[in-house]
Amino acid sequence: xxxxxxxxxxxxVAEALPLREPPxxxxxxxxxxxxxxxxxxxxxVPFFSRLRLPDLRVAALAAAVVLLIGVDATAVMRLxxxxxxxxRDLPAGQVYTLWMISADGGxxxxxxxxxxxADLPIVAVGLDIAGFDRCVVTVETxxxxxxxxxxxxxxxxxxxx
Amino acid sequence: MVGEREDxxxxxxxxxxxxxxxxxxxxxxxxxxxTLAYRILGEPEGAEDVVQDAFLSAWRGAGTFKRERGNAxxxxxxxxxxxxxxxxxRKTAFRPAPLEAAGETAADTDTAEEAARxxxxxxxxxxxxxLPEAQRRTIELAYFGGYTQSELAGLMGVPxxxxxxxxxxxxxxxRRVLELAx
Numbered sequence: 100x101x102x103x104x105x106x107x108x109x110x111x112v113a114e115a116l117p118l119r120e121p122p123x124x125x126x127x128x129x130x131x132x133x134x135x136x137x138x139x140x141x142x143x144v145p146f147f148s149r150l151r152l153p154d155l156r157v158a159a160l161a162a163a164v165v166l167l168i169g170v171d172a173t174a175v176m177r178l179x180x181x182x183x184x185x186x187r188d189l190p191a192g193q194v195y196t197l198w199m200i201s202a203d204g205g206x207x208x209x210x211x212x213x214x215x216x217a218d219l220p221i222v223a224v225g226l227d228i229a230g231f232d233r234c235v236v237t238v239e240t241x242x243x244x245x246x247x248x249x250x251x252x253x254x255x256x257x258x259x260x
Numbered sequence: 261m262v263g264e265r266e267d268x269x270x271x272x273x274x275x276x277x278x279x280x281x282x283x284x285x286x287x288x289x290x291x292x293x294x295t296l297a298y299r300i301l302g303e304p305e306g307a308e309d310v311v312q313d314a315f316l317s318a319w320r321g322a323g324t325f326k327r328e329r330g331n332a333x334x335x336x337x338x339x340x341x342x343x344x345x346x347x348x349x350r351k352t353a354f355r356p357a358p359l360e361a362a363g364e365t366a367a368d369t370d371t372a373e374e375a376a377r378x379x380x381x382x383x384x385x386x387x388x389x390x391l392p393e394a395q396r397r398t399i400e401l402a403y404f405g406g407y408t409q410s411e412l413a414g415l416m417g418v419p420x421x422x423x424x425x426x427x428x429x430x431x432x433x434x435r436r437v438l439e440l441a442x
Contacts, residue, residue, distance in 0.1 A: 103409060104402065106330050106338035108431050111438055112403045113296045113337055115388045121294035125308050126286050129315045133282055249312065 128249040131238060134187060188214050189238065196239045198246060199231040209234070211242040267332035274322035282319055289333055290315075293340045299404050300344035310347065314339040345406040387437040388430075395430035398423055 189195065197209035235253040237246055265273070265284060273281030293314060297307035317339050318325075325335055388396060394416075401407045401415070402423075409427070413420040 104338075104341070106334040108435075109296075109341045109403065110331075110334040110337050111431065111434050112388075112399060113292055113341075114438060115385045115434065116292075116295045116299050117385070118291055119295040119298050121290055121311065122304070122308065125294065125311060126283070126290060128308070129286060129290075129312050130279060130283060132312060132316055133279060133319045 131251060132249055193238050193240055193248075194242055195251070196237050196242070196246075196248075198235050198237060200233040200235060201230050202232050206246055207231070208243070208246075211239065268325075268327050271318070271322050271325045271327075271332045271335075274319055275325075282315065285318070285332070285336070286315060289336055293337060296337060296340050297344045300341070300348055300406065306347060307344070310340060310344045313343055317343075341403070348406045387434050391430050391433065395426045398426040399430050402427060 194211040194213055196211045199207045199209055201207070233253060233255055235250050237250050238248040240247065265281070267285075267288070270281045270285045270288075274285070290311065293311045294307055297310040297314075298304065301307050301310065314336065318336055325332070388399070391399070398412060398416070401412055402409065407415065409423045410420060412423045416423070
């Protein structure tokens with residue numbers, strides 16, 4: 100890393116570049132991420148204990164999302180649902196999308212959803228989590244295809260043993 | 261412009277979690293931040309990620325901003341630069357590109373302030389082009405190629421003091437021109 104450069108000189112040298120227009124979506128990405136960053140955090144233990152879902156286990160918590168993981172009748176570990184706290188409304192044409200990410204960086208699309216006005220929305224998923232070690236939520240303009248939008252939440256998948 | 265907040269006021273407002281301040285700061289510096297990130301990384305997706313990361317870093321770290329240590333613009337651009345260079349250096353195919361490879365299309369100007377800034381940028385760009393090749397090349401590689409001064413000395417086969425001298429003299433010229441343009 101080149102820490103020997105003076106910030107004021109970086110600013111001067113940047114002036115020498117022909118200005119390049121960023122994509123329009125970039126500002127929205129930044130503001131959306133900042134808004135999510137400013138959202139209140141949830142306390143998982145008392146929150147989860149109120150739900151009384153004995154067959155589900157809390158695997159991980161990051162920011163305002165709680166993952167509910169359980170083992171089904173065929174002994175497959177599944178991410179059954181995701182609980183969101185303080186989920187923000189989205190403009191028309193946008194959806195939240197849950198993605199599963201494998202250890203080698205592969206992305207698999209999970210579920211797409213929009214807030215339904217509930218205080219604690221629960222999104223049913225039912226995904227086999229074998230081979231995945233993270234999940235993220237992005238804001239997308241399509242319910243299919245590759246990830247295009249910004250990440251607004253993410254969590255490590257760490258099912259209880 | 262009447263009612264427009266100063267940069268340091270915007271940063272103070274960021275520390276207070278004011279999203280409108282972040283929006284204003286982006287309107288003011290998003291374009292040059294993206295330009296700088298794009299110049300270093302050479303691809304749009306990476307530049308977008310760096311700019312988002314930098315503005316979020318400013319959003320989260322506005323409380324640590326010290327006005328007496330520099331202005332908000334320099335602070336923000338130094339974050340962009342630091343992150344972009346960090347990514348560049350982690351790439352296995354680490355190859356500097358000449359300045360001319362930067363975006364050829366100047367952006368449209370939609371305000372007098374932006375128009376003035378483009379004039380300043382054009383002037384600084386012209387000065388950079390007139391610098392002796394060794395000074396220009398050294399500045400390019402240090403600021404856009406992610407090389408340290410020691411690495412540049414080895415790359416160019418000159419003493420470290422020569423690298424520092426080239427950068428100092430070249431930057432002095434650029435700063436002088438920028439001050440005159442303002």
